[in-house]
Amino acid sequence: MTATIHRLDAHPQPSLDPMIALVAGDMNLVNAVILDRMQSQIPLIPELAGHLxxxxxKRMRPMLTLAGAALLGYTGNRHHRLAAAVEFIHTATLLHDDVVDGSDxxxxxxxxxIIWGNPASVLVGDFLFSKSFELMVEDGSLKALKILSNASAVIAEGEVNQLTATRRINLGEERYLDIIGAKTAALFAAACRIAAVVAEREEAAETALDAYGRNLGIAFQLVDDAIDYVSDADTMGKDAGDDFREGxxxxxxxxxxxxxxxxERTFWKDAIEGRRTSDDDLAHAIRLIRDSRAVDDTLARARHYGQRAIDALGMFASGRAKDAMVEAVEFAIARAY
Known part of the structure; x- marks a missing residue:
């Protein structure tokens, strides 16, 4: 039998819809777990958590856990609580990130x-982290607990690494990739890997799903970082130029x-160090990035990591789940176009 070769340009208008349809039934059960576990006798907790x-x-990270389970033919229900744990980890990091970044x-x-204040956001983030660990422990798998707890630690390290790198123009590409590999890709990788754990598959399947998620996560973040200089607030869901103004x-x-x-280097040094942050300065930064083809090359790197993610699925049988996971990569890249 001839293997199916997937390439990034396979779908002219890629969508997450195939993955959403693939996991719809399971996602309803995950959402039920999320709604149940974010409840508290302290009204502010479900109010603030529910806001986010x-x-x-799109709940992409828990969907990846469910899609990975579908890819492996798993028919149990352990992945529902673990997917909810993944979403709680992600939501907690978003709450903390917005406080650190001062995002609006x-x-x-x-x-x-902005609505409830920094202290409430940090503390509810802590609550969600705690709930994620409750769910991991309830699953009973030390292996799943190790994978997700390690990812949580790596994410925190990545956020601290990014914080200490803020306003340092000489950051360098290697350290930048270390940062996004930790703060973004680690949870993508863990979300995918635990599907192989609950399906009790061999180490090779774990490694392949980890590689798929990790490379997808890096591609996803590269696209996000490119979009910050070529899109608007309505498209991004955040203020245009946030990364620029935050250094x-x-x-x-x-x-x-x-x-x-x-x-130009003097301008960048002044801008990143916080001395050139006006709308005119942002417009100038966008011109410099466009003229240097920096966004084009960032997206080329994203496509490279996206193709690595697709290639990591090569060991798995063709079918609806694999097709949906391939198209999810294509969708992540296409957001910039």
């Missing part, structure tokens, strides 16, 4: 820290800075 959890996110918008809505050195900036002349 119901805020229009998340998915086009006011952030929880975050992302790959488009790293490339534009490396390719700039002395005057």
């Amino acid at each position: 959890i119901a805020g229009g996110g 918008l998340r998915r086009g809505k006011r952030t929880a820290n 975050k050195v992302t790959l488009p900036v790293i490339l534009a800075y490396a390719r700039g002349d002395e005057a």
Whole structure:
């Protein structure tokens, strides 16, 4: 039998719809777990958590757990609680991120820290982290607990690494990739890997799903960082130029800075260090990034990691689940176009 070769340009208008349809029944059960476990006798907790959890996110990370289980033919129900744990970890990190970044918008809505304040956002984030660990322990698998708890620690390390790198124009591409590999890709990888754990599949399946999720996560973040310089608030669900004003050195900036002349490098240094943050400065930054083809090359790297994610699925049988997971990668890349 000839293996099916998947390439990133297979679908002219890729969508998450095949994955959403694939996991719809399971996702309803995951959502029931989420709604049940975010309840508390303290009314502020479900109110604040519900603001973000119901805020229009695609729930891509828990969907990946469910899709991975479908890919492996798993028919039990352990993956429902673990997928809910994945979503709680993600939501907790978003609550904390918005406090650290001082963000005003998340998915086009006011952030929880703007509505309820920073202390409440941090503490409810802590509550959701705790609930995620409850769900992991209830599953009873030390292996799943190790994978998800390690991912939680790596995410926190990545966020601290990013914090210490803020406003440092000489960040470099290697450290940038370390940061996004930790703060974004680690949870994608863990969400996928635990599907092989609950399905009790061999180590090779775990490794392949981990590679799929990790490379997808890196591609996803590269696209996000490119979008910050080519899109608007309605498209992004956050304020345009947030990364620029917060002094975050992302790959488009790293490339534009490396390719700039002395005057352009001086501008980037002043901008990232917080001395050039006006709308005119943002417009100038966007021009420099466009003229240096920094976004084009960032997206080329995203396509490279996306193809690596697709290639990681090569060991699995063709079918509806595999097709949906391939198209999810294509969708992640296509968001920039």
